[in-house]
Amino acid sequence: MASKITFIGAGNMAGAIIGGLIESGVSPSDITATAPNESELAPLKARLGIHTHTDNSAAVNGADVVVLAVKPQIMRGVCEALRESVQQQAPLVISIAAGLDANTIDQWLGGGNALVRCMPNTPSLVGIGASGLYANAAVSDAQRTLATQLMEAVGIVEWVEEERLLDAVTAVSGSAPAYFFLMFEAMEEAAVKLGLPAETARRLAIQTALGAATMAQRSDKDPATLKQNVMSPGGTTERAIAHMEDAHLRTIIADAMQACAARADAMSKELSGND
Structure with missing residues (x-):
């Protein structure tokens, strides 16, 4: 997976995915994680050797994949602040936030984005998770493969072709x-x-x-x-x-x-x- 990956948010799930990616062979130098304060990033940087940043927009520059790993309640503000950078960079965007549909996130990011919604579960924290994925029409086959590889770092991946089926994924694996x-x-x-x-x-x-x-x-x-x-x-x-x-x-x-x-x-x- 020769791609630059930026995680917006550095919580437990982001840390688990990052750890899984590195174990699968992704270079720490290809991964960046952001958080409002450097103190939140220091343990992740020390443990995994990745890049860190407190400026989300700057961290998106040069990224092939942007993983939105923030709480749903603050997603709108995060996305709107990233809109210009995402529109210029045109990365694959992967959201792991529960309950926010792809169209809403896409609109907050300015529209026309290649966007994947992912519903992981907590066993991903120990590398044996199960994730349901949905891609909007702008996602290419190569980007679907990239999203699969990213989430397979922490478990199995199953794609659904209708976004509404992510609710069923939530019922059978997420919760x-x-x-x-x-x-x-x-x-x-x-x-x-x-x-x-x-x-x-x-x-x-x-x-x-x-x-x-x-x-x-x-x-x-x-x-x-x-x-x-x-x-x-x-x-x-x-x-x-x-x-x-x-x-x-x-x-x-x-x-x-x-x-x-x-x-x-x-x-x-x-x-x-x-x-």
């Missing part, structure tokens, strides 16, 4: 780490009631989830088949699964994901002023 954390919490509480120490229960639950995810990832079988393979007629697993089915676990999950996607859509309208 979903919390679903599994809730499962760990519930399993730990139940195991303690069964007599196990909390720490033992936690380690067993987390390791089992890791093992199950790894099996699912490596197998050519679908989850339903893998589930069936664990179950013996009249056995313990069958009894547990039957109880979950009787309790309508599938409906609970489906309803929760629908609520998540609906909230993502509402937030987008609120943040863009289109509600």
Whole structure:
């Protein structure tokens, strides 16, 4: 990836992506990160050896890719201040801000920009994330490849061809780490009631989830088949699964994901002023 990359914002997600890029072979000299104060940038500069800047517009000059990694609430002001530099430079713009649609960001940047929206999740912070990406019509095939390479530095990448589907991505991966954390919490509480120490229960639950995810990832079988393979007629697993089915676990999950996607859509309208 022989490209100059500028990150507007130097928070945890930006730092994770930058670290992943460097591990994948990108030279630190090709990466710049910005923040309002040098004190916010010093740890990242010392740890990774990248360039840093407190002037966003100056940092964009010469960049092939600009990653917008600031909070949605301040995105408009950041973009409008960058408008002239972005229009002159014409980089690929990648937004990792939740809830702001591509057209709104493009307008704030002056219009006509090659823009990719990215919905990463928090496991990206440990290099095993899942990101959903959407490209507007101005993004070239080469730029799509560049965006894929950038986000693959912290996990897997899946493209959607309709922007509205990023709400579904939010429901199935963006917010979903919390679903599994809730499962760990519930399993730990139940195991303690069964007599196990909390720490033992936690380690067993987390390791089992890791093992199950790894099996699912490596197998050519679908989850339903893998589930069936664990179950013996009249056995313990069958009894547990039957109880979950009787309790309508599938409906609970489906309803929760629908609520998540609906909230993502509402937030987008609120943040863009289109509600």
